[in-house]
Amino acid sequence: MNGNIKIKNLNVHFMTKLGNVKAVDNVSLELEKGKVIGLIGETGSGKSVLGLSILRLLADNAIVSGNIYYEDMDLLSLNKKDMIGLRGKSIALVPQNPGTALNPIMRVGRQITETIISHEKVSKKEGVNRAFSIIKAFMMNRSNLKSYPFELSGGMKQRILAAIGISCNPMWLIADEPTKGLDAIVRGQVYDTFSKIKERNNAGMLLITHDLILARRLCDKIAVMYAGDILEYGLSREVLEKPKHPYTKGLVNSQPRKHLKPMLGSSPSLINPPEGCKFHPRCEGAMKKCSLEKPLLYKTVMGSEVRCFLFDKVEKRNEDI
Ligand SMILES: Nc1ncnc2c1ncn2[C@@H]1O[C@H](COP(=O)(O)OP(=O)(O)OP(=O)(O)O)[C@@H](O)[C@H]1O
Ligand SMILES: [Mg+2]
Numbered sequence: 001m002n003g004n005i006k007i008k009n010l011n012v013h014f015m016t017k018l019g020n021v022k023a024v025d026n027v028s029l030e031l032e033k034g035k036v037i038g039l040i041g042e043t044g045s046g047k048s049v050l051g052l053s054i055l056r057l058l059a060d061n062a063i064v065s066g067n068i069y070y071e072d073m074d075l076l077s078l079n080k081k082d083m084i085g086l087r088g089k090s091i092a093l094v095p096q097n098p099g100t101a102l103n104p105i106m107r108v109g110r111q112i113t114e115t116i117i118s119h120e121k122v123s124k125k126e127g128v129n130r131a132f133s134i135i136k137a138f139m140m141n142r143s144n145l146k147s148y149p150f151e152l153s154g155g156m157k158q159r160i161l162a163a164i165g166i167s168c169n170p171m172w173l174i175a176d177e178p179t180k181g182l183d184a185i186v187r188g189q190v191y192d193t194f195s196k197i198k199e200r201n202n203a204g205m206l207l208i209t210h211d212l213i214l215a216r217r218l219c220d221k222i223a224v225m226y227a228g229d230i231l232e233y234g235l236s237r238e239v240l241e242k243p244k245h246p247y248t249k250g251l252v253n254s255q256p257r258k259h260l261k262p263m264l265g266s267s268p269s270l271i272n273p274p275e276g277c278k279f280h281p282r283c284e285g286a287m288k289k290c291s292l293e294k295p296l297l298y299k300t301v302m303g304s305e306v307r308c309f310l311f312d313k314v315e316k317r318n319e320d321i
Contacts, residue, residue, distance in 0.1 A: 003033030003071065003171060003204070005054060005091075010066035012049050012058065012228075019271040023049040025228035026066075033171070034202040038209060038219035038236060040251065044267050045225040047208045048096055051174045054206075055087055070172075089119040092170035094178045096208070098157035102149040108160045109145025112167050119168045134163045137193045139186055155182045162190055166197050173197070176208040191218055212255050216240045224248045227268050227278040230297065234304020244306045246283045277308070285310065 012024035023046045031037050039047045052058050054068055054075060068075040070091070075083065087093070095101040103111055112131035116122060122130070132142055138159040149157055162178050173194065179187040191214065197203055209215050215222060215236065222239040224232040224247065232245040243249045250263035265282035268274055274281055280290035289309055298311040 005031040005172060005204070005206075006067075006069040007031070007050075007054070008067040008069065010050070010053060010068065011064070012046075012053055013063045014059070015061045015063065016271075020063075021270045022228050022273060023270060024053065025273075027228070027230055029223060029230060029233065031172075031204060031206055032221075033204045034198070035220040036198065036205045036207055036218050038207045038215040038222040039225060040209060040212065040215060040222060041225035042251070042263075042267055043210075044270070046228045046270075047225055048176055050225070051093070051176055051206055051208055054174060055091060055093055056083055057093065088115055088164075088170065089168045090170060091172040091174065092165045092168065094162050094165035094173065094175040096176040096180075098154055098161055101161055102157060104149050107146055107148055108152065108157075109147075112145070112160070112163050115164050115167050131163070131167065134167055135159070137189070137196075138163055139189050155186065158182060159186070159190065162193070166193065169197065169201055169203075171201060171203050173203060173205045174208075175205060177210070178207075179209075179211070179214070187214070194218075212240060212252065224251065227270060227273055229278060229307060230305075231279065231307045232304065233297070234300075234302070238302050238304045242302070244300060244304065244311060245279075245308050246285055247279045250282075 007027055007029045010024055010027045014021040014023060027050060039050065041047055049058065053064060056075065058064065064076060066076065102108065109131055112134065113127040116127040116130055117124065131145060135144060140156065140159060144156065158178065158181060165173055165175065175194065179190050182190065194205065198205060207215065207219060219236040221234065222236045223230050224239065224245065226247050232239055232248045239248060240252060243252050253261045254263050268278055276291045276293050277295055280286040283290065287309065295307050295309045295312065297305040297307045299305055300311055
């Protein structure tokens, strides 16, 4: 029991009329308590699905296999009641879509307060006061608490979701694009508040984001996802400043503050993904082997892990062997 979240051989497929969508493909990843782990990758790569799997909040057409261990429990086989008790208090989610994630017919203040009261033995008054102090940290005021979601801008709804996420001082926060659409000042404020929670509880965070500058500022480690696979994982300065995988290099170089060089091609179908390395059709350095065999995650001398045959001379990762 070390407070880590250990994802082992996680597969998530969605049944659709066109076939099975393989959104997460045999992912193994240990999220260390007290650390911020960034999850980056192009749209549709499986980031949200991976985050939602931890809390078992996937759509009904999902078929899930593997294990997600937390505090001696396998979250994937936990009974419903225990899972509900864990959500919000031990592991909380700031969901990606502020437009749909809030209850449209309940004032937002009540939505924060009810989250607090449902998990902690506090009076209604204390719940309201706590809700107020949280939203103050997100640069909102008491009158905002009285609003219904439709009365608030997208950015304000985003901040209410962040407030609900941290309202019970969770040990883990899964934050899915928590600052999308916010201006730079508010964005900084949201992250400062998250950082305080992290310091106070020694909590951990899985931060799903497209913003590599913020990821570099906030994350201890980064996992790079492509078509359901983790292609690179390591310390954030290693991954973002000295990317190894050709895909990570492409992502970094397409950022506005870097070369703004768009990556060639587009993400593959997740129903019929390419054989071998799923990135090989877009990779400038692809070899014959890359279309035939899926590379393992290889450990580099700097300690990061890269799923690419260019790095197969070093060490193989235990889980994959
Ligand atoms: N219920 C579902 N049924 C079928 N396919 C789904 C379902 N939910 C997600 N998917 C598919 O799974 C894949 C991964 O989706 P996911 O939402 O995790 O992407 P993402 O990396 O979070 O992208 P973004 O950066 O745009 O948020 C996508 O192809 C998506 O269409
Ligand atoms: Mg997403």
